[in-house]
Amino acid sequence: MAFSAFATATATEQAPRRASKVALLLLLPGIAYLMLFFLVPLFSLVITSLQAPAEFGDIGEFDNAFRWENYTTVIGQYSAQILRSFLYAVLATIFALLFSYPLAYFIGVRARPYPLLQKLILVMVIAPFFISFLLRTLAWKQILSDESPVVAGLKALSLLAPDAFLTGTPFAVVFGLTYNFIPFMTLPLYASLERLDTRYLEAGSDLYSTPFTTFRTVTIPLSMPGIVSGVLLTFIPAAGDYVNASREFLGGTGTTMIGNVIESNFLISLNYPAAASLSIILMAVILVLVTAYVKRSGTEDLL
Amino acid sequence: MAAGGFAEAGADLELVGLQKRFPGFTAIEELNLTIPAGSFFALLGPSGCGKTTTLRLVAGLEEVTAGRILIGGKDVTSTKAYQRPVNTVFQSYALFPHMSIIDNVAFGLRRRKIDDAMGKAHEALRLVELDHLAARKPSQLSGGQQQRVALARAIVNRPALLLLDEPLGALDLKLRRQMQLELKSVQEEVGLTFLHVTHDQEEAMTMADTVAVMNKGRIEQLGAPAVLYELPRTVFVANFLGQSNLFSGQVVAENPDSISVDIDGTRIVVPKARAHRTSGHITVGVRPEKLILAREAPVESADNNILGPGRVIDVSFSGVSTQYLIQIPLVGTIVLFAQNMGTGPIVGEGAEVWVSWHVEHGFGLDDEVETGSRFPADTDTATLALQKRHALMSELGED
Ligand SMILES: Nc1ncnc2c1ncn2[C@@H]1O[C@H](COP(=O)(O)OP(=O)(O)OP(=O)(O)O)[C@@H](O)[C@H]1O
Ligand SMILES: [Mg+2]
Numbered sequence: 001m002a003f004s005a006f007a008t009a010t011a012t013e014q015a016p017r018r019a020s021k022v023a024l025l026l027l028l029p030g031i032a033y034l035m036l037f038f039l040v041p042l043f044s045l046v047i048t049s050l051q052a053p054a055e056f057g058d059i060g061e062f063d064n065a066f067r068w069e070n071y072t073t074v075i076g077q078y079s080a081q082i083l084r085s086f087l088y089a090v091l092a093t094i095f096a097l098l099f100s101y102p103l104a105y106f107i108g109v110r111a112r113p114y115p116l117l118q119k120l121i122l123v124m125v126i127a128p129f130f131i132s133f134l135l136r137t138l139a140w141k142q143i144l145s146d147e148s149p150v151v152a153g154l155k156a157l158s159l160l161a162p163d164a165f166l167t168g169t170p171f172a173v174v175f176g177l178t179y180n181f182i183p184f185m186t187l188p189l190y191a192s193l194e195r196l197d198t199r200y201l202e203a204g205s206d207l208y209s210t211p212f213t214t215f216r217t218v219t220i221p222l223s224m225p226g227i228v229s230g231v232l233l234t235f236i237p238a239a240g241d242y243v244n245a246s247r248e249f250l251g252g253t254g255t256t257m258i259g260n261v262i263e264s265n266f267l268i269s270l271n272y273p274a275a276a277s278l279s280i281i282l283m284a285v286i287l288v289l290v291t292a293y294v295k296r297s298g299t300e301d302l303l
Numbered sequence: 304m305a306a307g308g309f310a311e312a313g314a315d316l317e318l319v320g321l322q323k324r325f326p327g328f329t330a331i332e333e334l335n336l337t338i339p340a341g342s343f344f345a346l347l348g349p350s351g352c353g354k355t356t357t358l359r360l361v362a363g364l365e366e367v368t369a370g371r372i373l374i375g376g377k378d379v380t381s382t383k384a385y386q387r388p389v390n391t392v393f394q395s396y397a398l399f400p401h402m403s404i405i406d407n408v409a410f411g412l413r414r415r416k417i418d419d420a421m422g423k424a425h426e427a428l429r430l431v432e433l434d435h436l437a438a439r440k441p442s443q444l445s446g447g448q449q450q451r452v453a454l455a456r457a458i459v460n461r462p463a464l465l466l467l468d469e470p471l472g473a474l475d476l477k478l479r480r481q482m483q484l485e486l487k488s489v490q491e492e493v494g495l496t497f498l499h500v501t502h503d504q505e506e507a508m509t510m511a512d513t514v515a516v517m518n519k520g521r522i523e524q525l526g527a528p529a530v531l532y533e534l535p536r537t538v539f540v541a542n543f544l545g546q547s548n549l550f551s552g553q554v555v556a557e558n559p560d561s562i563s564v565d566i567d568g569t570r571i572v573v574p575k576a577r578a579h580r581t582s583g584h585i586t587v588g589v590r591p592e593k594l595i596l597a598r599e600a601p602v603e604s605a606d607n608n609i610l611g612p613g614r615v616i617d618v619s620f621s622g623v624s625t626q627y628l629i630q631i632p633l634v635g636t637i638v639l640f641a642q643n644m645g646t647g648p649i650v651g652e653g654a655e656v657w658v659s660w661h662v663e664h665g666f667g668l669d670d671e672v673e674t675g676s677r678f679p680a681d682t683d684t685a686t687l688a689l690q691k692r693h694a695l696m697s698e699l700g701e702d
Binding site: 197199200202203204205206207208209210211213217218221222224 | 398
């Protein structure tokens with residue numbers, strides 16, 4: 001009796017230890033990957049951001065240093081672009097949410113009795129991914145260009161002044177950002193609305209709440225996980241995006257975002273420390289904003 | 304909606320020619336029903352007979368196919384659910400998972416902007432003995448606790464008409480009895496109208512003023528519990544509300560105040576006043592607890608119906624009473640409940656016994672016993688193939 005109890009005790013003691021070894025083994029590739037491709041570059045980025053120009057060097061040659069002024073310099077120099085980036089990203093996120101929520105609600109709740117229709121609309125949401133987003137953005141540039149029928153039509157309807165244009169304006173950039181990130185907003189929203197139990201909506205209407213109040217007090221809170229992940233998936237890449245705002249695509253001289261500044265510092269002016277410190281500022285601000293947002297929306301479990 | 308206040312009193316509910324068809328399925332054939340204001344009305348019926356559908360129609364969660372719904376004399380057939388002075392205790396509870404218990408209970412009060420919603424919600428929670436769990440989320444409660452919250456969330460609104468869809472199904476017997484009393488006292492105190500759906504016939508009988516027995520989308524019979532039990536009108540009601548011994552046969556004699564029915568040679572007398580039909584082929588019955596067991600042939604008398612001799616084929620003891628199954632030749636198997644008072648005979652399996660009952664205890668039904676489909680309505684392929692083969696084999700055998 002005592003012997004068998006002892007045997008089982010050792011067995012149960014050993015089991016978790018063995019399991020944790022296996023878990024460690026399985027985690028190893030992931031950890032190695034993170035070390036190699038995230039921590040090392042991040043570390044090197046931090047080092048670069050503190051470098052000083054080489055004393056007798058050429059343009060683009062730098063020495064390791066602790067030049068903290070790099071940060072204050074770029075903030076002073078590019079504060080307009082930094083603010084603009086976050087403004088555009090916030091606007092694009094809001095527009096994408098306003099566009100995607102009704103769409104996701106329709107697919108996930110209203111179209112439930114018609115699974116075929118559900119799948120069809122989902123395919124329509126995802127299908128644009130099959131074409132490179134550079135091509136799609138270029139296509140929008142064509143559509144919004146001065147000679148396009150769209151602009152001509154808007155002018156004919158007097159919705160646009162005769163000398164006005166769309167490409168290169170903040171409108172075009174925010175439009176492009178919104179368009180490009182709509183699937184990232186729609187899919188998580190759909191995933192959470194698809195699981196929405198309509199019996200809660202019935203209970204709401206049974207308890208005297210109008211469809212609008214039910215939406216505000218029941219539907220939105222229950223789909224909050226989808227809203228939060230959609231917002232994160234849209235806002236984070238939109239804030240750092242440099243395609244839509246670049247002059248080759250939908251942007252102009254007055255729409256430069258932080259991504260474009262980093263790109264030109266890295267590739268054109270070869271000012272690596274400035275580019276690196278801007279990247280770190282972008283990361284830090286996103287991290288702070290996202291943490292505050294997630295805390296406020298009460299979905300910490302997501303992180 | 305009784306905007307900004309509680310209902311002063313219950314409202315009556317009237318269903319006129321109500322019908323509900325789902326695509327390819329008629330859930331409610333035709334329902335005509337009047338529930339007086341302030342009464343406790345129980346809807347009883349087997350699973351899938353359309354009880355929940357009826358409540359959903361009244362609550363406005365489902366659109367009627369035909370017919371009208373009147374609450375307090377006002378036609379609400381085309382009124383939206385949130386505008387009806389009705390609250391529901393859902394069979395599936397439907398507590399909002401993202402709100403605390405107290406917020407769930409205060410939800411309806413807040414929508415109607417009633418003062419001191421929190422205080423009233425706490426009071427309702429105290430009624431169901433859950434005030435100490437007010438801050439929890441529904442997922443942190445047991446099934447029975449969730450059910451009581453659902454009850455509190457509906458009752459706190461004091462609606463003119465409260466719809467209860469098996470509100471006590473998940474509770475243990477003691478708690479259920481206690482909640483039954485609470486419900487009844489809330490209902491009487493304010494004079495609300497309760498429409499209570501239940502599987503539990505005992506619950507329906509003890510709580511309700513009026514019981515309606517529903518079957519296959521129709522109401523089979525409606526009346527006070529005692530009347531329903533004493534004088535069931537159909538075979539379904541006789542068997543669904545308690546148990547019954549049923550016999551069918553031809554009416555062979557009609558006396559001034561009774562009829563005699565011939566059951567394969569045995570005569571059974573039923574008072575005319577207790578029979579829904581008095582001629583032709585009819586079904587008569589008697590409740591198992593009205594039967595008297597005897598080991599010797601009882602003396603024939605005009606007041607008694609006697610069946611026997613028969614054989615006891617099963618005895619099962621259930622505490623208060625003992626249930627005997629007695630096989631009587633030409634009549635069938637009879638169920639008999641004997642109170643365990645130590646007075647009656649105690650018999651074992653295989654004993655020869657007689658069964659008798661006072662004529663006044665029998666009842667006559669309106670419809671005929673479904674003699675069990677002699678030709679099973681099995682239409683699946685295997686059965687059809689088998690039937691075909693039997694037919695073919697008998698044909699070949701004859702040749
Ligand atoms: N949306 C629907 N579509 C099709 N048929 C339905 C629908 N809702 C209910 N039914 C059918 O209508 C019938 C009545 O259902 P209902 O829910 O009213 O039963 P019930 O009497 O409440 O049963 P229970 O006691 O099991 O709760 C059932 O046969 C059910 O299958
Ligand atoms: Mg039901």
